Amino acid sequence: MTRPRRDQFRIALIAMPWHLFNRPSLQLGTLKAYIEKECPWVEVTVFHPYLEVAAAIGTSLYQKISLDVWASEALYGSILFPDQFDTNKKLFDQTFNTDKKSKSIDFRGLRRILERQLEDFIQNNDWSGFHLAGFSVCFSQLLSSLSATEKLKEVCPDLPIVFGGSTCVPHVSESLLRVFPQVDYVISGEGEKPLVNLCGHLSGRDRELIPQVLCRDKVSKVSLDIIVGSGQLKDLSSLPVPDYTGYFKEMAVCFAHEPFIPELPVEFSRGCWWGKCSFCNLNLEWRGYRSKKPEQMLQEVEILADRFNCLDFCFADNALPVLDAVVFFKETGKSQQDFRFFAEVRVNQCGENLAFMKNGGLAVVQVGIEALSDGLLKKLTKGATVIENIAVMRDALSLGIELEGNLIVEFPGSTEDEVDETLKNLDYVLPFRPLSTAAFFLGHGSPVACDPEKYGIRAIVHHWKNRAIFPAHVLSNLKLLIDDYHGDRVKQRARWSPVVKKVLAWRKFHQERQSSMLEKPMLSYRDGGSFLIIRQEIPGQSVLHHRLKGVSRKIYLFCMEISDIDAMEAHFGIDRMKLSAFLGDLVDKKLMFTDGKRFLALAVRKGK
CATH class of the missing domain: 3.40.50 (Rossmann fold)
Incomplete structure (x- = not known):
C-alpha cells in the first residue's frame, strides 16, 4: 500500500x-x-x-x-x-x-x-x-x-x-x-x-x-x-468559497446515466441572532452570532454558480441576517442570472423586505411560525405574535413564495385556552399554504431541558426510540440530542389531538383543490380603484364575492399592514363605534384577523 x-x-x-x-x-x-x-x-x-x-x-x-x-x-x-x-x-x-x-x-x-x-x-x-x-x-x-x-x-x-x-x-x-x-x-x-x-x-x-x-x-x-466558542472564528470573512469539486466527481460516477442538477448549500451566518426560543437546541455549537458581508455572500454565490453551472442554492443559516439579507437579495435581483434560493427567516422578514427577497430569487422559505396562540408563543419565547405569523403567511402566498412551517403541539404546560385559541385561529389561516404539526421533543441543552421544573417536567430520560436503536448498556452511558421526559405528555397528546386533526383536514383540503393555490388563491381581491371585489372560497360552500366601496375599500387596504383601531380612527376620521362594527363584520366573515387590538386584512391581490 x-x-x-x-x-x-x-x-x-x-x-x-x-x-x-x-x-x-x-x-x-x-x-x-x-x-x-x-x-x-x-x-x-x-x-x-x-x-x-x-x-x-x-x-x-x-x-x-x-x-x-x-x-x-x-x-x-x-x-x-x-x-x-x-x-x-x-x-x-x-x-x-x-x-x-x-x-x-x-x-x-x-x-x-x-x-x-x-x-x-x-x-x-x-x-x-x-x-x-x-x-x-x-x-x-x-x-x-x-x-x-x-x-x-x-x-x-x-x-x-x-x-x-x-x-x-x-x-x-x-x-x-x-x-x-x-x-x-x-x-x-x-x-x-x-x-x-x-x-x-x-x-x-x-x-x-x-x-x-x-x-x-x-x-x-x-x-x-x-469548550464551545473557544476555538471559533472571530468573523466569517476569512472563510473561502466552499470546494464542492469532490462531490461533483463522485456524482458523475454514481449517476452517470441519470444525472441531476444539485442544490448548492451556502452559509450567510452562524448562530441565531434571536437565540431565545425555549424549545430550540440548534445553536449549541456556536457562541454569538456572526455573518458575512452581503458583498462576500454575493461573490460566493456567483463563483459557485459559474464553477459548477448551478442556479439553485440553499442557505444553511438558522436565521438570515435581517438587514444584510435584504441588501444581498436586492443585488441578486439586479443580476441577469436566474438564481433560486431556499432560506430560513424569522417572521419579521415580511412585507417589503420579503418582496425584495422574492425579486432576488427567494423561492422557498422556512419560517419559524411554531404557534397560532399568543399565550403559547410567549412560552416558546418566540418574540413574535399570532398576527405577525399570519402576516408573513399571507405575504408569502401573495408573492408566490412557498412557505414551510410547523405548529408545535404537546408543548409541556400548554393549556386548554391555548389549544382553543389555536383551533379558532386555524380558521383564519385556511386560505394560506398549510403548516405541519410537530410534536414537541425535548432537545438536549434547550432552555426547557435546562429548567425542566418550570415546564412541569419531573424527570429527563432517554427517548424511547433511542432505546430501540441502542443496547441498554450502551445507551446508559450516552448523551444524545433528543431526550424524553416524565410530565404531562399523555395529557398534552389528548389535549392537542383536535389541532392535529384540523391541520390534517387543512392539508387535505388544499391537496384536493383542483386549481393551484398560487394560480387561484382561496381568498383574493381585485382593485377597481374606487371599490374592491374579494373572492372567498369556503369548504363545502359556493364561492362568495364581497364588494367594498369607497372608504370601506380604503380601510381594508390600510389593514394590509398590521394596524390598530386608533390609527384607523385618526387616519379616516370615522366614528369609533361604526369603525369597530365594520371591522368586526370583516373579522366574522374571515376576511380580516384581529388579536383584539390590531387588525390584518387577509386577502391577497389577484390582479388581472
Missing part, C-alpha cells in the same frame, strides 16, 4: 448517509477549502458515500428515508448492533411503513444493501494513505458514521478518527469518546480552527490540543461548559 510522503499530511473527510443526496456537504466543502488555504502542507480528500447509497436504493426512497430521523438511524442501528435487529426493524416499521396504501419497504433487504455498500466503501479505498479520517456528523448521520468507523478500524486500526458536526455538542462528544473506542477525537463546535490544530498536533507541528478538540485522555480534565 502507498504511504503518504513524510512532508505531506493527508486527511479523508467523509459525509455518510443520510445527508440529502442532491446537496454536497457544506461541512466538507468548507473544511476542505479552509484547511488547504490555511495549511499548504495538508491535502484533503472528500468522500460522499451517501451518493452511492442513493444510487443503490433509488433517489426517491433515499430522499424519503433521509427526512425521517428515526427510520434512517434504525437502519444503521441494526448494522452497528446486530442483536438489536428486531427492535430497530420494529422502530422502522412504526415510523416509516405507516402508509397502508403503499407497499411496505423491506427492512431486511434494505439493510443488506446498506451493509454491502458500506463494506465496498471501506474495502475499495486505500486508507493507509491518510493520517486522519474525519466524519461530519449532523442530522441522521450518527449511526451510519459509527458503523463506518467500526469497519474502518478493522482494516486500518492505527488511523486516527475524528468526529465533528452539529451532533457533537460538548456532553454528547464526551459520551461518544467514552462509549465508542473507534472514535479517537471529537471536535465540539465550529470545525475550522480545531481541525487545523488537530492536524498540527498529529503531524508534530503543534504540541497542545485546544479545548475544542476532545480526546479520551483529556476529556475529564476539561470543563465541557467552556
Whole structure:
C-alpha cells in the first residue's frame, strides 16, 4: 500500500448517509477549502458515500428515508448492533411503513444493501494513505458514521478518527469518546480552527490540543461548559468559497446515466441572532452570532454558480441576517442570472423586505411560525405574535413564495385556552399554504431541558426510540440530542389531538383543490380603484364575492399592514363605534384577523 510522503499530511473527510443526496456537504466543502488555504502542507480528500447509497436504493426512497430521523438511524442501528435487529426493524416499521396504501419497504433487504455498500466503501479505498479520517456528523448521520468507523478500524486500526458536526455538542462528544473506542477525537463546535490544530498536533507541528478538540485522555480534565466558542472564528470573512469539486466527481460516477442538477448549500451566518426560543437546541455549537458581508455572500454565490453551472442554492443559516439579507437579495435581483434560493427567516422578514427577497430569487422559505396562540408563543419565547405569523403567511402566498412551517403541539404546560385559541385561529389561516404539526421533543441543552421544573417536567430520560436503536448498556452511558421526559405528555397528546386533526383536514383540503393555490388563491381581491371585489372560497360552500366601496375599500387596504383601531380612527376620521362594527363584520366573515387590538386584512391581490 502507498504511504503518504513524510512532508505531506493527508486527511479523508467523509459525509455518510443520510445527508440529502442532491446537496454536497457544506461541512466538507468548507473544511476542505479552509484547511488547504490555511495549511499548504495538508491535502484533503472528500468522500460522499451517501451518493452511492442513493444510487443503490433509488433517489426517491433515499430522499424519503433521509427526512425521517428515526427510520434512517434504525437502519444503521441494526448494522452497528446486530442483536438489536428486531427492535430497530420494529422502530422502522412504526415510523416509516405507516402508509397502508403503499407497499411496505423491506427492512431486511434494505439493510443488506446498506451493509454491502458500506463494506465496498471501506474495502475499495486505500486508507493507509491518510493520517486522519474525519466524519461530519449532523442530522441522521450518527449511526451510519459509527458503523463506518467500526469497519474502518478493522482494516486500518492505527488511523486516527475524528468526529465533528452539529451532533457533537460538548456532553454528547464526551459520551461518544467514552462509549465508542473507534472514535479517537471529537471536535465540539465550529470545525475550522480545531481541525487545523488537530492536524498540527498529529503531524508534530503543534504540541497542545485546544479545548475544542476532545480526546479520551483529556476529556475529564476539561470543563465541557467552556469548550464551545473557544476555538471559533472571530468573523466569517476569512472563510473561502466552499470546494464542492469532490462531490461533483463522485456524482458523475454514481449517476452517470441519470444525472441531476444539485442544490448548492451556502452559509450567510452562524448562530441565531434571536437565540431565545425555549424549545430550540440548534445553536449549541456556536457562541454569538456572526455573518458575512452581503458583498462576500454575493461573490460566493456567483463563483459557485459559474464553477459548477448551478442556479439553485440553499442557505444553511438558522436565521438570515435581517438587514444584510435584504441588501444581498436586492443585488441578486439586479443580476441577469436566474438564481433560486431556499432560506430560513424569522417572521419579521415580511412585507417589503420579503418582496425584495422574492425579486432576488427567494423561492422557498422556512419560517419559524411554531404557534397560532399568543399565550403559547410567549412560552416558546418566540418574540413574535399570532398576527405577525399570519402576516408573513399571507405575504408569502401573495408573492408566490412557498412557505414551510410547523405548529408545535404537546408543548409541556400548554393549556386548554391555548389549544382553543389555536383551533379558532386555524380558521383564519385556511386560505394560506398549510403548516405541519410537530410534536414537541425535548432537545438536549434547550432552555426547557435546562429548567425542566418550570415546564412541569419531573424527570429527563432517554427517548424511547433511542432505546430501540441502542443496547441498554450502551445507551446508559450516552448523551444524545433528543431526550424524553416524565410530565404531562399523555395529557398534552389528548389535549392537542383536535389541532392535529384540523391541520390534517387543512392539508387535505388544499391537496384536493383542483386549481393551484398560487394560480387561484382561496381568498383574493381585485382593485377597481374606487371599490374592491374579494373572492372567498369556503369548504363545502359556493364561492362568495364581497364588494367594498369607497372608504370601506380604503380601510381594508390600510389593514394590509398590521394596524390598530386608533390609527384607523385618526387616519379616516370615522366614528369609533361604526369603525369597530365594520371591522368586526370583516373579522366574522374571515376576511380580516384581529388579536383584539390590531387588525390584518387577509386577502391577497389577484390582479388581472
